[in-house]
Amino acid sequence: MERYDLIVVGSGPGGYIAAERAGKLGKKVLLIEDDHLGGVCTNHGCIPTKSLLGGAKLYKHALNGSQFGLVVDGARFDYRQAAAHKDETVKTLRGGIEFLMKSAKVDVVFGHAKMVDAHTVQVGEKSWAGDYLIIATGSSSLVPPIPGATLPHVLTSTEILALSEAPASLVVIGGGVIGVEFASFFSMIGTKVTVIEMMDEILPMADAEFAKLLRRELKDVDFHLGCKVEEITAERVIYSDKKGERQSIEAPMVLLSVGRRPNTAGLEALGLEIGRGGVVVNDRMQTNLSTVYAVGDVTGRSLLAHSASRMAEVAVANIFGSKEMRMRYDAIPWAVYGSPEVAGCGLTESEANAKGIPTMSQTVQMRASGRFLAEEGKRAGGLVKVIANKESGVIVGIHLLGSYASEIIWGAAALIEAELRVKDVKEIVFPHPSVNELIKEACFQLDHSL
Amino acid sequence: MERYDLIVVGSGPGGYIAAERAGKLGKKVLLIEDDHLGGVCTNHGCIPTKSLLGGAKLYKHALNGSQFGLVVDGARFDYRQAAAHKDETVKTLRGGIEFLMKSAKVDVVFGHAKMVDAHTVQVGEKSWAGDYLIIATGSSSLVPPIPGATLPHVLTSTEILALSEAPASLVVIGGGVIGVEFASFFSMIGTKVTVIEMMDEILPMADAEFAKLLRRELKDVDFHLGCKVEEITAERVIYSDKKGERQSIEAPMVLLSVGRRPNTAGLEALGLEIGRGGVVVNDRMQTNLSTVYAVGDVTGRSLLAHSASRMAEVAVANIFGSKEMRMRYDAIPWAVYGSPEVAGCGLTESEANAKGIPTMSQTVQMRASGRFLAEEGKRAGGLVKVIANKESGVIVGIHLLGSYASEIIWGAAALIEAELRVKDVKEIVFPHPSVNELIKEACFQLDHSL
Numbered sequence: 001m002e003r004y005d006l007i008v009v010g011s012g013p014g015g016y017i018a019a020e021r022a023g024k025l026g027k028k029v030l031l032i033e034d035d036h037l038g039g040v041c042t043n044h045g046c047i048p049t050k051s052l053l054g055g056a057k058l059y060k061h062a063l064n065g066s067q068f069g070l071v072v073d074g075a076r077f078d079y080r081q082a083a084a085h086k087d088e089t090v091k092t093l094r095g096g097i098e099f100l101m102k103s104a105k106v107d108v109v110f111g112h113a114k115m116v117d118a119h120t121v122q123v124g125e126k127s128w129a130g131d132y133l134i135i136a137t138g139s140s141s142l143v144p145p146i147p148g149a150t151l152p153h154v155l156t157s158t159e160i161l162a163l164s165e166a167p168a169s170l171v172v173i174g175g176g177v178i179g180v181e182f183a184s185f186f187s188m189i190g191t192k193v194t195v196i197e198m199m200d201e202i203l204p205m206a207d208a209e210f211a212k213l214l215r216r217e218l219k220d221v222d223f224h225l226g227c228k229v230e231e232i233t234a235e236r237v238i239y240s241d242k243k244g245e246r247q248s249i250e251a252p253m254v255l256l257s258v259g260r261r262p263n264t265a266g267l268e269a270l271g272l273e274i275g276r277g278g279v280v281v282n283d284r285m286q287t288n289l290s291t292v293y294a295v296g297d298v299t300g301r302s303l304l305a306h307s308a309s310r311m312a313e314v315a316v317a318n319i320f321g322s323k324e325m326r327m328r329y330d331a332i333p334w335a336v337y338g339s340p341e342v343a344g345c346g347l348t349e350s351e352a353n354a355k356g357i358p359t360m361s362q363t364v365q366m367r368a369s370g371r372f373l374a375e376e377g378k379r380a381g382g383l384v385k386v387i388a389n390k391e392s393g394v395i396v397g398i399h400l401l402g403s404y405a406s407e408i409i410w411g412a413a414a415l416i417e418a419e420l421r422v423k424d425v426k427e428i429v430f431p432h433p434s435v436n437e438l439i440k441e442a443c444f445q446l447d448h449s450l
Numbered sequence: 451m452e453r454y455d456l457i458v459v460g461s462g463p464g465g466y467i468a469a470e471r472a473g474k475l476g477k478k479v480l481l482i483e484d485d486h487l488g489g490v491c492t493n494h495g496c497i498p499t500k501s502l503l504g505g506a507k508l509y510k511h512a513l514n515g516s517q518f519g520l521v522v523d524g525a526r527f528d529y530r531q532a533a534a535h536k537d538e539t540v541k542t543l544r545g546g547i548e549f550l551m552k553s554a555k556v557d558v559v560f561g562h563a564k565m566v567d568a569h570t571v572q573v574g575e576k577s578w579a580g581d582y583l584i585i586a587t588g589s590s591s592l593v594p595p596i597p598g599a600t601l602p603h604v605l606t607s608t609e610i611l612a613l614s615e616a617p618a619s620l621v622v623i624g625g626g627v628i629g630v631e632f633a634s635f636f637s638m639i640g641t642k643v644t645v646i647e648m649m650d651e652i653l654p655m656a657d658a659e660f661a662k663l664l665r666r667e668l669k670d671v672d673f674h675l676g677c678k679v680e681e682i683t684a685e686r687v688i689y690s691d692k693k694g695e696r697q698s699i700e701a702p703m704v705l706l707s708v709g710r711r712p713n714t715a716g717l718e719a720l721g722l723e724i725g726r727g728g729v730v731v732n733d734r735m736q737t738n739l740s741t742v743y744a745v746g747d748v749t750g751r752s753l754l755a756h757s758a759s760r761m762a763e764v765a766v767a768n769i770f771g772s773k774e775m776r777m778r779y780d781a782i783p784w785a786v787y788g789s790p791e792v793a794g795c796g797l798t799e800s801e802a803n804a805k806g807i808p809t810m811s812q813t814v815q816m817r818a819s820g821r822f823l824a825e826e827g828k829r830a831g832g833l834v835k836v837i838a839n840k841e842s843g844v845i846v847g848i849h850l851l852g853s854y855a856s857e858i859i860w861g862a863a864a865l866i867e868a869e870l871r872v873k874d875v876k877e878i879v880f881p882h883p884s885v886n887e888l889i890k891e892a893c894f895q896l897d898h899s900l
Contacts, residue, residue, distance in 0.1 A: 013882060024898040046883045047820045054825035055518035062512045062522055068505035069532025072512055074523035082519025089824045096818065306882040313876075313900060321900035325877075333881040343881070368546065370497045374539045375504035404857040410878070410886040411861030417878050418868050426763075427775075428860070428867050431783040431793070432463060432756035433496045436860040448474040450763055450771035 004030045006319065007121050007130030009113045010263075012039020014296025014308030015136030016097050021316045023104030030128055031106050032113040032121060037097045038090075039138050040297075041305040044158040047093055049181055050337055051086035052161075056188040057339050067377055077189040079166050086161075115270045118289045132291050132319050135267065135279060136308065139260040139297035148232030154254040157182065166191050171237045171251040173229050175202030177336050179257035180214070184338025187220040194222040194249055196229055196239055198258075205334060207348040207385060207399045209363065214401060217340050217381050224249075262298045277301065283326040285315035293319065307332055331416040335406035340382065343409035346397035346416045349387050358390040362442040366402040371433040376403055382435075386422070386442040393421035393447070398439060408436045422447050454480045456769065457571050457580030459563045460713075462489020464746025464758030465586030466547050471766045473554030480578055481556050482563040482571060487547045488540075489588050490747075491755040494608040497543055499631055500787055501536035502611075506638040507789050517827055527639040529616045536611075565720045568739045582741050582769050585717065585729060586758070589710040589747035598682030604704040607632065616641050621687045621701035623679050625652030627786050629707035630664070634788025637670040644672040644699055646679055646689055648708075655784060657798040657835060657849045659813065664851060667790050667831050674699075712748045727751065733776040735765040743769065757782055781866040785856035790832065793859035796847035796866045799837050808840040812892040816852040821883040826853055832885075836872070836892040843871035843897070848889060858886045872896050 008019045011033035019031040036043050055077070062075040101108050111123035119129050141156035143149050157178050170186050172179045175197030187193040195202065202223065203211045215223050226242040237251040262278030273280040273288040277300025285293045293315040296308030310327065317325035335343040352359045366372040366382025376382070382402025388395050398412035415425060422443045430437035458469045461483035469481040486493050505527070512525040551558050561573035569579050591606035593599050607628050620636050622629045625647035637643040645652065652673065653661045665673050676692040687701040712728030723730040723738040727750025735743045743765040746758030760777065767775035783795040802809045816822040816832025826832070832852025838845050848862035865875060872893045880887035 021894075021898070021900055025900065041882070042820070047824060050821055050883055051518075051824040055515070055520060058511050058515040058518055058520040061508050062515070062520055062525070065505070065508040065512070066528075066531065068501075068508055068535055069528045070505060070508040070512055070525065071528050071531075072522045072525045075512070076521050078516075078519045078521050081516065081521075085518055085827070086824075088828075089820070092823055092828055093820050304882070306879055306887070309882065310879045317900035325900065332879045335881050335884070370492070370539070370543050371500055373542055374497060374501040374536075377535070378538075378542055404854060406881060407854040407857050407884055407886055408860070410858070410880045410884065410889075411864050413880065414861050414864050414868075414870075414875075414878050418864075418870065418874070420864075420868065424868070425864075428864050429756055429760045429782045430860045430863065431785050431856060432491070432754070432759065433500055434785070434857055434860065436857055437756070439860075444471075444474075448471070450471055450475065450767035450775065 001127050001129050003129045004028050005130070006030070006132045006134065007032065007128060008134045008136060009115070009121065010039060010136035010138055010296070011037045011097065012136060012138050012296060012308060013041045013305040014138070014312045015039065015134070016101065017309040018134045018136060018295060018312035018316055019106045020100050020104045021313055022320060023101070023106040025316070025320050027320055029104070029106045030130065031101060031108045032123060033108065033110055034112045037094050037108070042093050042097065043090055044161055046305050047090055048086045048161045049185070051089045052082055053181065053185050053337050055082040055085065056185050060188045060339055077166070079189070080164060083164060115266060118270060118292050132293065134312070134315055135292065135294040135298055136296045136312070137263040137298045139262050139303060141256065142259040142261045143256060144258050146229055146232060149256060151232060151234060153234070153252065154232055154256055156256055160255050167253040168192065169250070170253050170255060171196065171249060172255045172257060173237070174257040174259070175223065176204065176257060176259070177334070179255065180336055181338050182255055182257065183221050184218055187218060188339060193220070194224065196224045196227050196237065198226070198228050200226045203336065203342065206342060206344060208350065210342055210383060210385070210399055210401045213381055213383060214340070214342055218338070260297060260303055262300050264298060275300070284318040285311050285327055286318065302329055302332055304332065304334060331413050333409040333413045335409060337406055340402050341405035342401045343405040344397065344399040345409055345412040346395070347387065348397060348399070352387060352396050357396060359387055359396070360390040360446055361385060361387040362445045364438045364442045364445065366435060366438060368441065369433065369435050369438050372403060372435050374433070384438040384442055386439060386446065388422050388446065393423055394419055395422065395425065402435065404435050411436065412439070451577050451579050454478050454578060454580045456480070456582045456584065457482065457578060458584045458586060459565070459571065460489060460586035460588055460746070461487045461547065462586060462588050462746060462758060463491045463755040464588070464762045465489065465584065466551065467759040468584045468586060468745060468762035468766055469556045470550050470554045471763055472770060473551070473556040475766070475770050477770055479554070479556045480580065481551060481558045482573060483558065483560055484562045487544050487558070492543050492547065493540055494611055496755050497540055498536045498611045499635070501539045502532055503631065503635050503787050505532040505535065506635050510638045510789055527616070529639070530614060533614060565716060568720060568742050582743065584762070584765055585742065585744040585748055586746045586762070587713040587748045589712050589753060591706065592709040592711045593706060594708050596679055596682060599706060601682060601684060603684070603702065604682055604706055606706055610705050617703040618642065619700070620703050620705060621646065621699060622705045622707060623687070624707035624709070625673065626654065626707060626709070627784070629705065630786055631788050632705055632707065633671050634668055637668060638789060643670070644674065646674045646677050646687065648676070648678050650676045653786065653792065656792055656794060658800065660792055660833060660835070660849050660851045663831055663833055664790070664792055668788070710747060710753055712750050714748060725750070734768040735761050735777060736768065752779055752782055754782065754784060781863050783859040783863045785859060787856055790852050791855040792851045793855040794847065794849040795859055795862040796845070797837065798847060798849070802837055802846050807846060809837050809846070810840040810896055811835060811837040812895045814888045814892045814895065816885060816888065818891065819883065819885050819888050822853060822885050824883070834888040834892055836889060836896065838872050838896060843873055844869055845872065845875065852885065854885050861886065862889070
């Protein structure tokens with residue numbers, strides 16, 4: 001039985017980064033994947049959605065470009081071409097991961113991994129021994145116990161990405177990141193979209209005023225908040241509204257995006273502690289079995305691709321590296337890549353207050369940015385909000401809605417990670433004209449001193 | 451004669467920020483402007499160019515969107531509409547500055563300011579006294595002593611922005627930021643553009659491989675490098691090429707963008723020390739007269755809008771504030787907003803080496819980013835480069851070419867300002883998928899340790 005320093009199960013952004021980082025440290029690594037390299041992110045999540053959204057944004061701009069000087073005689077969205085581009089992008093990136101594994105000298109085996117014990121993994125007839133194991137089996141779409149949830153016209157995010165044409169109308173159940181991105185995408189290309197959300201607001205991680213503005217900006221999407229889906233029939237979605245009254249809506253196609261569940265099947269046999277959210281880990285990503293680590297969605301913590309990658313680095317550092325790295329969740333950015341984009345890092349104001357942090361905050365309209373005005377026009381909505389600890393001045397949260405939000409937010413992660421204060425941010429020179437300079441503007445509004 | 455705590459001459463991003471910051475500190479401030487509020491940046495620079503470029507980018511996307519699913523039957527660029535949008539954007543932003551001055555209780559006077567002495571400024575018949583003076587008179591396009599440089603078809607950047615239709619062809623003399631932005635703009639909308647640059651490469655502040663790639667990506671622009679313009683006639687531009695041979699090119703319209711000169715006329719009378727570059731200042735932006743400060747282009751240092759604003763903050767801090775702030779030039783980002791965008795912050799590798807800094811650097815192709823691939827396709831060029839001090843690991847420069855460069859770069863300014871090391875950047879969680887995460891990737895390639 002061949003021996004490895006590390007066996008990684010699952011090749012999403014948790015697993016492949018773990019394998020690559022360990023391989024680059026000179027360790028002998030085996031990566032096992034039962035589908036395609038790249039996991040949900042590359043194959044059924046981040047990447048295909050961004051490919052489709054990229055095309056849809058071009059289409060939206062073509063339709064709405066007249067005020068900026070763009071005149072088009074006729075524009076349409078070619079779904080088949082967009083889907084072909086998406087498939088090509090996914091294939092290219094899978095190839096990239098394959099190349100990365102080769103360059104890190106990681107062995108890759110395809111097949112379903114059976115965890116035999118804390119040091120042995122089996123695929124089919126073959127077994128391998130590993131000094132350490134990293135479990136990165138990810139998560140799957142949650143199909144809730146609603147009557148009709150498994151009808152053929154009720155799709156998960158994976159299934160909806162395999163469509164070859166756009167539906168005329170779509171009911172999205174669940175207004176989290178996945179639901180909102182698909183709602184934005186399909187409404188941009190002309191599908192009539194309705195979102196039904198059980199909570200009183202979409203995007204639970206977003207600052208409330210941002211979620212509200214996003215709903216307003218997604219003007220072609222109907223939102224039904226505080227509504228509980230009771231049943232899905234072949235033709236309709238039946239739900240009880242805020243007042244508890246029974247309502248229904250025509251729904252030739254339904255997207256179920258109510259959450260994800262960790263892929264823990266088969267892990268109990270190992271003796272792993274599994275909690276409500278997923279595999280239980282400490283801040284080194286170590287499970288209750290000292291040589292077994294778990295990273296990414298399977299832990300049920302921060303279900304984001306880059307969180308999984310960071311967990312992978314923490315796990316590998318604690319197995320083979322400095323052993324000083326700990327997983328922290330307070331400076332992890334997130335982004336919703338619809339149109340407009342929304343992004344955030346750190347706490348919302350209500351989260352900060354719930355933690356007992358005394359806050360000061362400043363919200364700035366994006367139209368205060370010359371660049372935003374130049375590129376989006378004066379009727380476009382957009383917001384930047386900076387939240388800081390009122391006593392120490394340390395930045396605890398930055399939130400953005402509007403153009404470039406997803407590419408601006410990394411700097412917020414840097415500020416929050418470095419524990420910079422409002423007065424420190426005022427010392428940074430931001431480029432002009434830009435949307436990002438509104439972060440500095442918000443800081444000056446919080447504190448005019450020089 | 452009315453007395454002010456501060457008189458600011460010039461209302462560009464140096465002057466209006468100085469006035470606003472001082473006003474918000476409760477000081478009595480007078481701002482004098484001889485044209486429109488906002489200076490060159492708002493009226494003839496950053497903002498109108500970004501308005502035009504925004505529309506041109508939409509047009510380019512409409513023409514090249516087919517691989518992403520956008521089909522247009524016919525697209526054209528309506529120059530008059532784009533120009534109207536540009537004018538409206540400028541007007542809106544001027545209004546914004548006017549509002550800002552009101553909210554900071556700054557008095558504004560329009561007219562030509564005559565500096566009577568270090569405490570007295572006169573406009574027409576009226577004079578005002580100021581405890582302190584901030585000179586923010588900006589710069590003007592340099593018209594070099596080339597025969598024909600003042601012919602009517604030879605335009606400065608201010609004049610070319612006033613066109614009401616696109617020229618069929620354009621010769622741009624000077625391949626700096628201004629020349630390259632206009633070259634990119636006009637070539638996107640179908641003008642045949644030639645750039646003649648005296649140096650061996652365009653964009654002197656850019657890393658050499660970035661400037662080279664930019665030229666390649668601007669495939670519809672002809673670049674003539676190492677060429678010296680000798681004469682401009684009514685029909686042609688005559689230049690000597692690299693080998694010293696006389697060449698000429700047809701030029702029904704010429705843009706002169708060979709540099710800018712500080713607006714120092716009338717300042718000598720004050721007894722101000724004026725050097726080759728402009729008004730001489732120390733790192734507090736103080737001139738040789740202790741109560742007179744100068745900020746922005748008139749100092750000849752870092753001719754960028756946001757540098758001017760930063761200088762304004764430094765001046766106001768040293769006059770009315772903590773007196774601890776000093777102007778530093780090592781973490782000022784810059785961006786060229788054509789298509790593709792280029793941006794940088796800190797040193798290029800050759801600048802660092804010239805300063806005797808031992809460097810390590812890593813360049814990453816943007817197509818390694820899933821987002822870039824999804825939105826730009828696999829044939830698009832793009833680069834990210836991180837340069838660090840080889841001994842300390844401190845980041846000294848970050849350079850970007852490709853989508854979102856101008857909105858990503860602020861985070862680089864934050865990293866460099868905070869003197870973060872490669873190992874610190876590896877601790878930051880970057881959002882996935884994004885273009886910015888390639889900065890982290892480059893850092894990991896520089897140092898695989900965990």
